[in-house]
Amino acid sequence: MDSVPELLSFAAQVFEKHGGITERDDNHVMALLPPGLARSLDLPEEVQLGDGAVPLLYGSPVLDRLIQVATKKIPLxxxxxxxxxxxxxxxxxxxxxxxxxxxxxxxxxxxxxxxxxxxxxxxxxxxxxxxxxxxxxxxxxxxxxxxxxxxxxxxxxxxxxxxxxxxxxxxxxxxxxxxxISNAMQKARVLAEEKLIDFIKSMQRRLHRDVKNTREYYEALRKEMEASLSHHNLSEAQRHERIAKIEDLPGEMARKIEDLKQKYKIQVxxxxxxxxxxxxxxxxxxxxxxxxxxxxxxxxxxxxxxxxxxxxxxxxxxxxxxxxxxxxxxxxxxxxxxxxxxxx
Ligand SMILES: [Zn+2]
Structure with a gap:
């Protein structure tokens, strides 16, 4: 039986898209396939489709496997x-x-x-x-x-x-x-995001809560350290060390908040x-x-x-x-x- 020309060009496209080298005329496709592709298609690495070799017809198992490969191996x-x-x-x-x-x-x-x-x-x-x-x-x-x-x-x-x-x-x-498939995937992304609204809100709530707690903690720490500066038994060196620590607090807090943002970042x-x-x-x-x-x-x-x-x-x-x-x-x-x- 003769192969369908449209299917031969489809096969050539699939081969080339997945790293194969092809040569074709009206009646057949010759191809050298990478080993992985040959395995998923259950074909030899050097293959001839059509024209007296493996026929390529609608409903043939080779075509089903080519479609599986072309549609990223989604079970159909x-x-x-x-x-x-x-x-x-x-x-x-x-x-x-x-x-x-x-x-x-x-x-x-x-x-x-x-x-x-x-x-x-x-x-x-x-x-x-x-x-x-x-x-x-x-x-x-x-x-x-x-x-x-x-x-x-x-x-x-x-x-x-x-x-x-x-x-x-x-x-x-x-x-x-x-x-x-590209249209369906775009729509699926929208649907997934709709289903994740509560999850996204809950992560945002937690981030907000943790950031607020962090700010309060550093504010209290700053006040406590500033108050300790008035202790009269501090040496000059100790005083400078504490002032430097107080000056570092905003930077330290910003790093903590950045860590929290990473922790609650959502990847879909x-x-x-x-x-x-x-x-x-x-x-x-x-x-x-x-x-x-x-x-x-x-x-x-x-x-x-x-x-x-x-x-x-x-x-x-x-x-x-x-x-x-x-x-x-x-x-x-x-x-x-x-x-x-x-x-x-
Ligand atoms: Zn439009």
Whole structure:
């Protein structure tokens, strides 16, 4: 069987990104792999993919391992969600409700049922300070666009997905996940910080308390030492020594306070630990946008899990947005989030 050219170039990218040397033509990839990479892919260090050698096909175990490597070896679970109902009409009303286009005219021009894929990325966060706090956060994303789908992570179990065994995964999943994972990680960081609010406040409270106690301690010490200067049995040398000590106190206190700040400093580490990937039947809606003298078609997705339109992704910063601001750039329409639209 012939290998899929797109997969061969994907394999070459993965090899090169991880230190391999590759040579490719239309039908095959030859590569020299570093030993560690060869081991994780279960391939020889000198390998030929495609063209009569190891074929590279959708669903093949080699491809699954390449995807694992490309997605930083996060364990992946694949499944399919069958939905009982796909919305048939009334999409016009959802524009202006689920997604708002400002200053542009939008008209629904068509609908089609389609299959797409969503990912739930599960991340572990660890906050290190004087104490340690850890937990998990989950983020749902649309794999094609990288849009963050609110509540997807809590809604999917209701639909009882069917899971695929490795090697039997159908070819409909996207192999380019960099943007999706990067968007999901950003969202996960925000969620982790929300979960850490009480922890952060408690560390700040303790720091504040310890700094206050330190200041009071040094203030009392200074007063006591100053009072002792009036003892008449002090020699001149002893007096000078005490005065020098008193003068050192502010510096010493500042160092103690700096130590406390280090002690209560909070470091948050976030690491993806698993991804669930689902094929889902959706309704794709074609919408025509008119902005000034320009026209453009945009594809919107009606998501049967959240039962609403998915947000779009800003074409400048890739943030998900339900408030879309058309702008003109190089005689075409660019769709931006509110903050990018404002900056322009
Ligand atoms: Zn933006």
């Amino acid at each position: 679970i694949f499944g399919r969600i069958e939905v009982p109902y796909l919305k048939k009409g009334g999409f016009e009303q959802l524009i202006g409700q689920d997604i708002v286009f400002t200053n542009g005219q939008v008209r629904v021009t068509g609908r089609a049922e389609a299959r797409t894929s969503y990912m739930v990325l599960i991340c572990r966060y660890v906050a290190l300070s004087d104490e340690r706090k850890e937990g998990l956060v989950e983020v749902g994303t649309h794999e094609g666009t990288g849009a963050i789908i609110e509540d997807f992570e809590s809604l999917w179990p209701e639909f009882r997905p069917e899971f695929y065994t490795l090697g039997k995964v159908p070819p409909h999943f996207s192999i380019h996940l960099e943007q999706t 580490r976030l690491r993806p630990c698993a991804a669930l990937r689902f094929l889902v039947n959706v309704v794709q809606i074609m919408a025509g946008i008119r902005f000034r003298k320009h026209r453009r078609t945009v594809h919107l997705t009606w998501n049967p899990i959240s039962r609403r339109l998915d947000p779009l992704v800003c074409e400048r910063c890739y943030e998900s947005t339900r408030s879309v601001h058309p702008r003109e750039k190089d005689s075409r329409i660019l769709l931006l989030c509110p903050s990018c639209a404002q900056k322009q």
